[in-house]
Amino acid sequence: MDEIVLLGINHKTAPIELRECLAFSNEETLAALETFKASPAISEVMVISTCNRVEILVATGNKTKAEETAKTYLSASKKLPVAKFEQALYAHCGDEAVRHIFMVASSLDSMMVGEPQILGQIKEAYNIAGSKKTSGVLLNRLLHRAFFVAKRVRSETGIGDHAVSISYAAIELGKKIFGSLEGKKALLIGAGEMAELAVEHLLRNKSGDILVANRTFESGVQLAQKFNGQAVRFEEIIDCLQNVDIIISSTGSPDFILTRDQVKGVMRIRRNRPLFFIDIAVPRDIDPAINRLTNSYVYDIDDLQGVIAENIEERNREAIKGARIVDESVIHFRQWYKSLGAVPTIVALREKMDSIAKTEIKKTMQSLSHLSDQDHQAITRMANAMINKILHDPTRLLKSNEAQGEKFDHLDITRKLFGLDE
Amino acid sequence: MVSSVELIILITIIFYLLSTVGYFAYLFWQKNYLQQTGYYLLAAGFLLHTMAIAYGFIQSGQIPVKNLFETLSMACWAIAGVFLILQYKFKLKILGIYAAPLLTIVMALASRLPKEPVQVENIYKSLWFIVHIIAVFIGEASFALAxxxxxxxxxxxxxxxxxxHGFFFRRLPSxxxxxxxxxxxxxxxxxxLSLGLVTGFVYAKSVWGKFWSWDPKEVWAGITWLLYAALLHQRLIAGWRGRRAAVMAIIGFAAVLFTFFGVNFLLKGHHGEFTRW
Structure with a gap:
């Protein structure tokens, strides 16, 4: 009977240089699937390739042969001697392979636990295998279970709950201060990738006007256009503080751009409405003493890093719960896999028929009380004979030595047709 | 022999206790159904509590605030009611970890107090008095929650x-x-509180013939009122919000507590009967 085998490298076993070498583009994946499909040892196959991992997932009747084939192909297509990557390569089979793919799909094996992209990448890989018809009963079932497990892990644990990027962590903090960010005005001082990302997050949260202040007014105007905002002159920053709620600062200035006394004066005019300063600049733009003023909050890049570190810890704690869900699902999958043998299927089919016959005979006999015991036995015999006749051909087919893939198809169809898994 | 009212009070306390358990479970596990359970348990406790107070009202024909037990019970009833409305309106679920144990503890302590009403001249049968009592208690309950x-x-x-950002940061709202x-x-x-004070004045006028008699309770109620008036004034005029408002809410409630207990125990006055035990 075919078993599931997984061969791969990931960020834990291989450095980026090696992962780059072994990564598959879409075209390369298609070519690889063609080649693997032609191999007699491999009955089903799919290839997952992301920036952090390359995994080849196969269903095979001959584990050693299949592994050999995969390694040789990797070596040949990537023009890399096997010895170069063999150290980094891991091979799982059976339950271990199932667990691994469940962990990967649930983003529990990711570099950043809980990152949401991996599930989409696996779906994509599965679709490619589907389009080449290289996935069969085993991989179909495995992947559908994997998607289901991933969804469950995400909804039942908090692995995706807490921000793990600087800009997103800042936005989450904003929500803890302002409740909703809807209509909150923001002032962007300077420019920079992280700062702009934070502004984009803000806009996605339906924030209000965006003001942009830059040393050179022209760059400010250009940036403001990008966010549908308004450019202001650098000298106007203090006046702007009266109306904005969130200040994102990221300039190259060696000194503080805003000092405690400036903000203190503004606070009075603002009637103490809260101000949230996000200081992404190094050296810092915002005087940290501002954090001590009531209703103003300053987070610099280190503070945000600290928040992220805490969040990652939290995610790792949640990942333990996720692993428990995965373990549970591996057991379910094993049960299904075991039932896929010819003998258990035939037994289950016969049991189902017998139980139907028994119930129906009993029902009929209740209204035929005038029949003798002999008649009763004759009817039972007839029913059993019918069952034997009906099951004869299916049993023969399921027991025959047909090709693995076809056999799984037949077993799977039988189980579905007769509802044996219900 | 446990009277039926005492039994109802006991079951009320049990409901408040279960609600406390629900809210604390919510604090730890953050499952929404836990706080919902806490809310419904508290609501059930509130209904029973209402029954107990209504029973006392019908039996004596007077609003039941005739000893410390009844007064505390009335205060808890008001807190439970205001809390239920507050959570319904503001969805501040986590406040249950404050309100539910507060109710449980105060009710449990109060139920240990003697229950014989103190004899006072028959001065309760006035609409002004009823409004005075209810308004003051609802006001104080709101301050307790604030x-x-x-x-x-x-x-x-x-x-x-x-x-x-520890345990509470994730669990507390914005x-x-x-x-x-x-x-x-x-x-x-x-x-x-304002309504309670005004009705109190009117009532005092009808009973004692004057609005204000420099009774310690009156004086302290006036001080409490001024504190909150200052807080609101500052908020509206100077934008006192956030930390300062929170600290003031706590100080204000300390004044409420002193007006409620301190005056009666330490200073004498014509409210003394209500908290005698």
Whole structure:
């Protein structure tokens, strides 16, 4: 009977240089699937390739042969001697392979636990295998279970709950201060990738006007256009503080751009409405003493890093719960896999028929009380004979030595047709 | 022999206790059904509590505030009622970890007190008096909750300011929600306290012939009223919000507590009967 085998490298076993070498583009994946499909040892196959991992997932009747084939192909297509990557390569089979793919799909094996992209990448890989018809009963079932497990892990644990990027962590903090960010005005001082990302997050949260202040007014105007905002002159920053709620600062200035006394004066005019300063600049733009003023909050890049570190810890704690869900699902999958043998299927089919016959005979006999015991036995015999006749051909087919893939198809169809898994 | 009222009070306390358990379970596990259970348990306790108080009302024909037990019971009833409305309106679920144990503990202590009513001249049968009592209790209940919200605000603000986001940071709502809820509580409390004081004056006039008699209770109630009036004034004029408002809500409630207990125990006056035991 075919078993599931997984061969791969990931960020834990291989450095980026090696992962780059072994990564598959879409075209390369298609070519690889063609080649693997032609191999007699491999009955089903799919290839997952992301920036952090390359995994080849196969269903095979001959584990050693299949592994050999995969390694040789990797070596040949990537023009890399096997010895170069063999150290980094891991091979799982059976339950271990199932667990691994469940962990990967649930983003529990990711570099950043809980990152949401991996599930989409696996779906994509599965679709490619589907389009080449290289996935069969085993991989179909495995992947559908994997998607289901991933969804469950995400909804039942908090692995995706807490921000793990600087800009997103800042936005989450904003929500803890302002409740909703809807209509909150923001002032962007300077420019920079992280700062702009934070502004984009803000806009996605339906924030209000965006003001942009830059040393050179022209760059400010250009940036403001990008966010549908308004450019202001650098000298106007203090006046702007009266109306904005969130200040994102990221300039190259060696000194503080805003000092405690400036903000203190503004606070009075603002009637103490809260101000949230996000200081992404190094050296810092915002005087940290501002954090001590009531209703103003300053987070610099280190503070945000600290928040992220805490969040990652939290995610790792949640990942333990996720692993428990995965373990549970591996057991379910094993049960299904075991039932896929010819003998258990035939037994289950016969049991189902017998139980139907028994119930129906009993029902009929209740209204035929005038029949003798002999008649009763004759009817039972007839029913059993019918069952034997009906099951004869299916049993023969399921027991025959047909090709693995076809056999799984037949077993799977039988189980579905007769509802044996219900 | 346990009377039926005592039995109802006992079951009420059990409901409050279960509600406390529900809210604390929610605090730890953050499952929504836990706080919902806590809310419904508290509502059930409130209904029973209402029955107990209604029973006392019908039996004596007077609003039951004739000893310390009854007064505390009335205060808890008001807190439970105001809390139920507050959570319904502001969805400040986590406040249950303050309100539910507060109710449980005060009710459990109160139920240990003697239950014989204190004999006072028959002065209760006035509509002014009933309104006075109910308004004052609802006002004080609102202040009690404002104080709780104030505590939560300080905890959350501390987490954000010090940048150590621990256990409570994730579990407490935004500063904005805490601030506006506290403000809402104080507006309601202040309105009810004002109403309670005015009806009290009118009632005093009808009984003692004068509006104000420099009774310690009156004086302290006046001080409490002024404190909250100052808080609201500063908020409207100078934008006192956030931390300062939270601290003031806590100080204000301390004044309420002193007016409620301190005056009766330490200073004498014509409210003494209500908290005698």
């Amino acid at each position: 104080c709780g919200v104030g505590f939560l605000y300080l905890v959350q603000e501390h987490a954000i300011k010090t940048k150590h 500063l904005e929600l805490l601030d506006s809820t506290g403000y809402g509580c104080i507006i309601v409390g202040f309105t009810m």
